[in-house]
Amino acid sequence: MTIPIAEEQLKFITNIQRILDEGAFVATYKFALIMAIADYAVKKGDDTGAPLQLTTRDIAESFAEYYWRQAVPYANGNLPAAVRVLKQGTGMQPVVLRRIMELHGLFNGSLSAARKDARAWGALLNKVAATIAKMPLWKLQVVGRRVVPFLYAQHGSGNIINLQPGVVYNFRRFYDLIRNFVQGAWIRHVRILNVNLLGETDLAEFLFGAERTLFPGLRTILKSVQSDTCFYCKSKLHEGGDIDHFVPWSRYPLDLGHNFVLAHSACNRSKRDFLAAPSHLENWQKRNQLHGRTLGQEFDACCILHNQEATEKITFWAYSQAETAGSNLWLRKDDVTPIDESWRLLLR
Numbered sequence: 014m015t016i017p018i019a020e021e022q023l024k025f026i027t028n029i030q031r032i033l034d035e036g037a038f039v040a041t042y043k044f045a046l047i048m049a050i051a052d053y054a055v056k057k058g059d060d061t062g063a064p065l066q067l068t069t070r071d072i073a074e075s076f077a078e079y080y081w082r083q084a085v086p087y088a089n090g091n092l093p094a095a096v097r098v099l100k101q102g103t104g105m106q107p108v109v110l111r112r113i114m115e116l117h118g119l120f121n122g123s124l125s126a127a128r129k130d131a132r133a134w135g136a137l138l139n140k141v142a143a144t145i146a147k148m149p150l151w152k153l154q155v156v157g158r159r160v161v162p163f164l165y166a167q168h169g170s171g172n173i174i175n176l177q178p179g180v181v182y183n184f185r186r187f188y189d190l191i192r193n194f195v196q197g198a199w200i201r202h203v204r205i206l207n208v209n210l211l212g213e214t215d216l217a218e219f220l221f222g223a224e225r226t227l228f229p230g231l232r233t234i235l236k237s238v239q240s241d242t243c244f245y246c247k248s249k250l251h252e253g254g255d256i257d258h259f260v261p262w263s264r265y266p267l268d269l270g271h272n273f274v275l276a277h278s279a280c281n282r283s284k285r286d287f288l289a290a291p292s293h294l295e296n297w298q299k300r301n302q303l304h305g306r307t308l309g310q311e312f313d314a315c316c317i318l319h320n321q322e323a324t325e326k327i328t329f330w331a332y333s334q335a336e337t338a339g340s341n342l343w344l345r346k347d348d349v350t351p352i353d354e355s356w357r358l359l360l361r
């Protein structure tokens with residue numbers, strides 16, 4: 014397989030933009046679909062330019078997750094909760110959102126509790142997968158009256174698609190850019206649908222910001238595995254310390270247990286949106302090799318989602334993208350270092 018040339022990459026971005034600008038959007042499903050496919054490309058694809066087959070069920074999970082966080086009541090006030098959830102379509106609330114709101118009620122808003130209930134979660138994913146096949150999947154590539162089948166062959170029905178050669182590569186290469194495009198379009202759309210509800214809360218933060226749920230227990234778990242020291246500078250924590258996303262949230266919304274470390278507020282603030290330097294990466298790998306399984310059990314006990322393999326795949330992807338971009342890595346406060354190949358020896 015060969016990776017797409019620059020001109021093809023540009024064409025891909027232009028087509029994504031055309032879908033967002035010119036496509037018809039009754040509900041917000043198409044936004045969630047693009048993001049769910051992009052997420053799948055990051056988690057399961059590679060950078061060879063190869064095609065990838067996937068089913069609606071493969072992307073249902075990520076699709077449902079986007080709506081899970083958005084099914085929380087947005088506005089304050091005396092209105093019933095169901096009315097305070099942001100509308101995601103004209104007319105009645107789209108079916109996926111309604112189902113998710115029901116599950117929110119059943120599981121007190123806890124995504125990990127809902128996922129643990131295999132029957133309830135499985136039923137939701139089946140419904141989501143069926144809805145994707147019926148609604149956005151075969152409409153996504155329709156721009157005006159024309160079909161622009163640049164992502165997958167347009168069969169018009171069915172629940173399997175084959176991402177064409179180069180598509181997975183492009184989604185991985187331009188994940189940030191695409192996420193910004195899609196979120197911007199999604200926010201504009203929701204704003205139009207909900208003029209009466211919008212208040213002082215930042216809509217972008219509400220829809221896509223870092224997880225609002227605090228993870229009770231997570232701090233204790235990390236404190237113990239790090240012996241009460243800062244993950245980065247190794248000196249004592251003293252204060253409670255900040256929970257830091259090792260792969261920064263801004264690069265990929267990765268809220269899985271093994272991606273968390275505990276750090277001084279000052280270290281955390283200084284690291285911001287940087288990936289950590291190889292010395293930190295090595296420590297993180299060691300921690301997960303030595304304690305990964307125990308951590309997993311402890312995460313389970315606290316209802317914290319985790320998947321070590323997926324976390325490592327996403328981390329690999331994040332570093333390979335940073336290498337392509339020639340990014341700096343964060344070493345310590347006010348000190349960064351250019352990325353080289355050494356991270357590859359650490360992440361296999």
Ligand SMILES: [Zn+2]
Binds near residue numbers: 243245276277
């Ligand atoms: Zn520190």
